[in-house]
Amino acid sequence: MSASQAPSQPVPPSWKDLGKAASDILGKDYPIHGSTLEVKTHTPSGVTFRVFGLHDNKSSAITGDLEASWFDRKKGISLTQAWSTANVLRNQIELQNHLAKGLKFELISTLVPEKQAKNALLATTYKAPGLHIRNFVDVFKGPLLTSDAVVGRDGLLLGAETAYDAREKKVARYNLALGFYAPDYAVALHALGNLTTYSASYYHRVNADVEASARATYDSKASSNVNLEVGTKTYLDNAAFVKAKVNNSGILALGYAQALRPGVKATFGLALDTLKLSSGSADASAHKIGASLTFEA
Incomplete structure (x- = not known):
């Protein structure tokens, strides 16, 4: 196949979505905190x-x-406004494909009136075959100023992120990632925290009904141990699926989701500290349970 006939590369995932499948x-789908x-x-x-709305099991607080x-869709404009029970006002404006195809502009602002606290984030995203850039x-x-980019070719992905503090005139952080995506599996390697925390993850679609993943994390500053999680x-x-995961600390989490009818979904979660399940010494506070209900029409 000649270069002119070669299929175009797909748009790679953004930096934050590298390793998303795992x-x-x-x-x-583990609503264990409330x-x-x-x-x-x-x-x-x-x-x-x-x-x-959320009812937190630990604090018994209700927030929403x-x-x-x-x-x-025709003009490529979207507007979002939100108001939380913490009296936080958020506004977001998006403009897509105005100056160039695949280019998006965003303005995200938040305001806490009682504290006179405000924040504003200007963002641009550019997506093209084999390239995904955000600023x-x-x-x-x-x-x-934060920038990240992911380049991809034939399933191989390379990503980087950096942040620069203009006031301090220094690089605030930098991270790297490497991944490979195939139709039935994906692997990703991350070097985060200015290359002090390392993680490796994989995702595998075993068959049409079963998916599996695992992640290992090593923090060179916090511990010499490697944290492992499989699910x-x-x-x-x-209309239904079950999920399970366990880590090397002995925390076992279970999730069950059921579509009750079109647009209505219920999810239940349970987390058990298996190290505290011995008879006569079980600590109920070490275990967590929760549920979520979603309506969409």
């Missing part, structure tokens, strides 16, 4: 309303936020 298996309720509704005019967003400017902090996800049918 992270989703190990991190999502109970959540999420309601989403969509209008024919393109407006989406979202209400989210109300969000409204509007998206004009952020934290206006009121530093200002802090799996099994689809029971088209």
Whole structure:
């Protein structure tokens, strides 16, 4: 096949999504810290309303936020406004494909009126075959300039992130990552915390019903030990799946998700400290349980 006939490279994932398949298996659908309720509704005019509430098991506090967003697909403009029970106001404006195809501009601002605290983040994202670049400017902090990029070819991914503090005139942090993606599996290596924390993760779709992943993390500053976590996800049918994960500290987490009807999903989570399950000495505070319920219409 000639170079002109070679298939174009897909757009690689962003920096934050490198290793996402493994992270989703190990991190999502385990509502063990409390109970959540999420309601989403969509209008024919393109407006989406979202209400989210959380009851935290540890503090017994109830928090939540109300969000409204509007998206004009033809003009590539979206507007999101949110108000939380902590009295935090957030606004986000996105402009897509205005100056060039694959280019997106974002302005994200937050305001806490009672503390007169405010923040503003300017962001640009550019996506093209084999390339994914993001830039952020934290206006009121530093200002802090953060850039990350991922390049990919034939499944091989190379990513880097750096942050520069304009006030201090120094590099605030730098990180590197390497990954490989195939249809049924993916691996990712990260060097974070100015190359002091290292992690390796893998994801494997064993078959149509079973997925598995694992992650090993080593912090050269905190400990000489390697933290290991393994997990799996099994689809029971088209409407339900179970998940399980365990780490080398003996924490076993279980998750079960069930689609009750179109647009209604219930998820239940349980975490057990297996080192404290001995008879007569079980510590109930070491175990966690929670649930989430999602409505979407």
